[in-house]
Amino acid sequence: LSAIEGGHFFDITYQVLSWVMVGEFTLGLPLNLSVLYIFIFRYKFWKNKAIFLFNIVVADFLLVGCLPFKIHHYQHNLRRSEDTVLCKIMLFMLFLNRGASIGFLITMSLDRYFNVVHLGRRNFVKVFKKSPQISVIIWILLLPLTIPTMVTTFECCNSHGRVKETYLHDVTDTFREIVFFSQIIIPYIILVYCTVRIVNRLRKKTVGEKTKLRRAVCLVTSVVVVFSFCFLPCTIARAALLFVRLKNWQDAENIAVQWYDALMVLSYSDCLLDPLIYCFSNSGFKDVYISTFCPAFIQKRLTNSDSGTTNTPTYTSTTTTLLNSRSVSR
Template identity: 55%
Template structure:
């Protein structure tokens, strides 16, 4: 009688696409996002560098430039991700490519969330506490605060640079594992990894809700005077909330469901469906690269006027101030009159 080998748990098997047709659809969506978002973000970066000269500006331009930089770096990951999906895998089988992808994805997605949040916090202080001195207002005048944000995000990517993260093997019971030092260490690493993932989204979302509620209340209480700046602030924080609600909250909920499926050892069919849903919502989160330009427009009327005058001049005529490209930091001392339709 021939003894058949006993199947063992293999992370590669856990990373196989359960429905190849569905994952090819996910790949097509990522390719479309890449094709649409890359020229859009490249044009935005061109304006920040050559027209607004963000490094000489005392406004939110420094934060917004870092936001578009994070989006562009994230976009370069999408073709590689799409290629692995087309090949029937949830992640690359190459260890180096896999870790590099996880590093780029989580660093730049974290940076995008961080700079969206910082922009909203800055607007909150300007609207709700206009006369109060705060550390953010002092730091945003120099690029050091942006560099510090990037440096703080680097150690947060270390727990996620593991192959079994993307395939969600956290806290998975393997065989007849008993309590041992190796199991305990694995549980600690898994828990740390998940804490990083959820905290990157949940904490900023709570901050954004707080800022949005107080800015809206401030607008309602203001009965006299010009409300234009307050309305613009409401538009800004509302647009950020929409970006979060569409892009990041669904994948967070799906991640939680998939973890429950792993821990409670659901049947394979349910677990596969949870994994496919999580991957789909992660693809949806990349839509953030297309929605962020809405934040740019709501945050800066100068940026909106400059963008339209450079790329869509047929939409403008002579009533809106467009910053002179020869003037650093977007100063409008020699403006050109135009009107956005």
């Protein structure tokens, strides 16, 4: 009886998660398509030094493209595809897209950090922003991190601790887990450090418009909040799943698996939140987007609420104010 009840609960869980992903896909597809359209045809990202932003949008769009397959599997009460090749391709795409999104996110945060905290010093990230080759290199460097999903002995959905493993199998699983956790924890530490330093620097600023400073602080803080919301919960759930699996606690593992899958579905909302934070933080892009897709009365209201801003990123306007104040002090 308990097994039947447990199976029924399993089916309900994945049916609910499938509809959550339907919502993410329904909202994420038009949002990311519209952002891609603006970046390529209206904003011309290569001329506005928004190459990193464009790469984040590409990563999010590829993630949205994976959702229909996940929805199909969950609708049929499957954690993964029964086709081994398709399962590996899906895991490969999820690893690659998440790594790219986080990689470009951290690079942009470092650029913001140097622009605000270390004014006057050489900003090596700014040089990277002007070179599309750097973006290509970042994508290529991410490929080795997906090797575990391409190894023939790799078992989908994490086989670590489930079976008696060969040396190669054990190394493959261990490497995959190291990649998963380091991909979240290390960038999160860097992001928190940069954000704290930026917030402290802006709070010490006394010259300039307070409204703009508050917006800049809100922006860098929201980056950490979104990162924490999307990626930290599934990381904690992954650690708990590994723990109960290695302890061979089967009942606890059945629950941990469902929690992990649910929080992974939550992490897919990153494709909805990234455009709102990283793209619309650039007021130049935001103005083009609003003028293209919003009705006239909404354009007028948004223009009035944003009066006094310039067609540059929020942190850039703040940096300019800081530079001007430094010049006066000299």
